[in-house]
Amino acid sequence: MEEHRSTAGQGLGVAGLVMGIMAIPMGLFPCTFYLGIIFGIIGIILSVVALSQANRGAGPKGMIIAALVCSIVGLTFASVWGFTLSHNGPRFIKEIIREGINEEDFEGIGRDAEDILKDLENDTSYIFDEHASDMQQITDTLKMLEGEGNHP
Numbered sequence: 541m542e543e544h545r546s547t548a549g550q551g552l553g554v555a556g557l558v559m560g561i562m563a564i565p566m567g568l569f570p571c572t573f574y575l576g577i578i579f580g581i582i583g584i585i586l587s588v589v590a591l592s593q594a595n596r597g598a599g600p601k602g603m604i605i606a607a608l609v610c611s612i613v614g615l616t617f618a619s620v621w622g623f624t625l626s627h628n629g630p631r632f633i634k635e636i637i638r639e640g641i642n643e644e645d646f647e648g649i650g651r652d653a654e655d656i657l658k659d660l661e662n663d664t665s666y667i668f669d670e671h672a673s674d675m676q677q678i679t680d681t682l683k684m685l686e687g688e689g690n691h692p
Contacts, residue, residue, distance in 0.1 A: 545599075548598070549593035550603070552587075552589050552593065553594070553603050556582075556587035556590055556607035556608065557587075558583075559611060560608070560609070560610025560614055563577075564614040564617065566614065567613075567618030568621075573618040573619075573625070576614050576617060576618030577618040579614060580614040584611045587608035590604045590607070591605070
């Protein structure tokens with residue numbers, strides 16, 4: 541006789557998982573933490589309802605628990621940003637308005653970026669020199685296979 545597996549709560553579990561997964565990246569960025577809070581709360585509500593349905597209908601609970609965890613994590617990230625910006629955000633914005641933006645602050649960033657690029661160029665130049673003969677051999681082989689080069 542076939543065993544009938546219950547799907548109780550799975551639809552709401554999928555919806556809760558989607559909301560939880562969306563809450564995590566939205567909660568990570570300060571400009572979208574409001575969406576992270578909304579998605580996290582909706583995901584928690586859907587996951588709790590789905591979990592109660594799965595308990596009553598003897599359905600699988602793994603995905604529903606994952607949805608609940610994702611929603612809680614996303615809500616936590618978003619709440620941290622919301623708390624941080626609600627206490628320090630207005631002060632930071634007022635300070636920028638009062639003092640203005642100094643171009644000197646950004647000049648240091650440009651110099652640092654140029655130094656980093658120069659360091660990267662110097663660090664990788666020996667790699668190309670070391671493998672130049674291999675690259676030439678690969679190029680010659682490709683030309684031969686394409687019929688463009690001289691056949692050895």
